Amino acid sequence: MEAPAQAPVRLGTLGLTALVVSAILGSGIFSLPQNMAEGAGAGAILLAWGVTGLGMFALARVFQRLTMEREDIREGIYGYARTGFGDFVGFNAAWGYWMSVIIGSTGYLVLMFGALGSLPGLAFFGDGSGRVALVAGLGVLGLMHALVLRGVRAAFALNVVVTAAKLIPLLLFLLFVARAFRPDVLLADWRGAATNTTLPAQTKATMLYTLWAFMGVECATIYTGRARSPAAVSRATILGFLITLGLLVAVSLLSLGVMPRGELAHARNPSMAEVMTRATGPWGGVLINVGLAVSVGGALLAWILISAELISLLGRGAQPTAPAWLGRVDARGTPRNALWLTNGLTAALLILNHFSEAGYNLLIQLSSAMALVPYFLTALFALKLARAPATRGHLAWAAVACAYSVWMLYAAGPKYLMLSLLLYAPGFALFASARREQHRPALEGTGEKLAVALLFAGALAVLAWVLAGKPGLT
Secondary structure, eight states: OEESSOOOOOBOHHHHHHHHHHHHSSSHHHHHHHHHHTTOOHHHHHHHHHHHHHHHHHHHHHHHHHHHHOTTOOSHHHHHHHHHHOHHHHHHHHHHHHHHHHHHHHHHHHHHHHHHTTSTTOGGGTTTTSHHHHHHHHHHHHHHHHHHHTOHHHHHHHHHHHHHHHHHHHHHHHHHHHHHOOHHHHHTTTTOGGGTSOHHHHHHHHHHHHHHHHTTTTHHHHTGGGBSOHHHHHHHHHHHHHHHHHHHHHHHHHHTTTSOHHHHHTOOSSHHHHHHHHHHOHHHHHHHHHHHHHHHHHHHHHHHHHHHHHHHHTTOSSSOSSOGGGGOEETTSOOHHHHHHHHHHHHHHHHHHHHHOOOHHHHHHHHHHHHHHHHHHHHHHHHHHHTSGGGGGGHHHHHHHHHHHHHHHHHHHHHHHHHHHHHHGGGHHHHHHHHHHTTOOSOOHHHHHHHHHHHHHHHHHHHHHHHTTOTTTO
């Protein structure tokens, strides 16, 4: 039985903090050593973490302040973009973020079975893209789908347990790798001379990976409407950020003191397992691979909760930007229709990855690029609000968040941003359908018409480029 409005599920600081930590500490941290070492030396990696730490903290502060000062906006990224820049921009901010999450979830499943494939007796999983891994991945996705269908409250309770469980192998990794750490190994290629690139170029090469590692810092705001209070969302955002920042930086830099950068750059993902094996012997690598399976399972559950809730928000309210059927929730508070759409598309992308063998790194970089526009719009909205005299004290953090978002758009480069146009374009069908339900024209005003024309022109150009097999995009 479906209800027209969401059930009164009230989430506290613990559950929301666990959601943030679980969403951030998914697969990214387990592949971080190789991802970072691939194109940069230790000096550039440290600089990248400095830039990312400052930028993501600024974004976390922006989300925190918006939650507290704009209690009338209870839809997170979607609500901020829509309130600040109109229905069409708000819809596309949410759509882009939703697509980013789905692509990332596909990457999680690929890496999960790639890790299991390295364990004794489980080589049939291969690198996570083969037929057996595909079937197993679809099975795990189906299990997660069934768990969320049982109710949002039950899924959050399970997520708290899984988050605690995933921290154990990470803390053991830090303990044993710190004991094996050698400063001379860390300093041997401090400037990344073997990469044959400059320090700025090395820093830029790591930025999408650091962004990917931090994706999820904003996810508590998506559940503002189900939280006990805006203060709980605010606390969870900052606590989740601080916990994960410490873990991410420690894993990245300690690994470079155990394995030389050149070896680490060619390590098989999840590269944490190879670092742990070097520090402890084979049992350590097994521990990390098992820990990754638990961690990715928890992150997948968290992101399914987040993505289904987000796309469901588009179909709610007096004037939704997506068809009303997407906004319906059942008696347990589960956005059932949004959940089916989310996991159905994730399954389709998993199958597509099997045939295209895009690989984990491509998936996470495209996912990161898709999240950049929603981040930028949120920071821009905060900057717009901070110009008012009453909130001018927040101007500095809003400006830093905007600058970081612009830098990340530059660091992403044109490849992934152009490919993202192919994923933004199909969303217009839902937006137009919502307008028809409200007996309104699909496009209102010159701005919307121009934006859609540019979107489809760009998408068609990119599609022609890809089909022609041009270098630089594929």
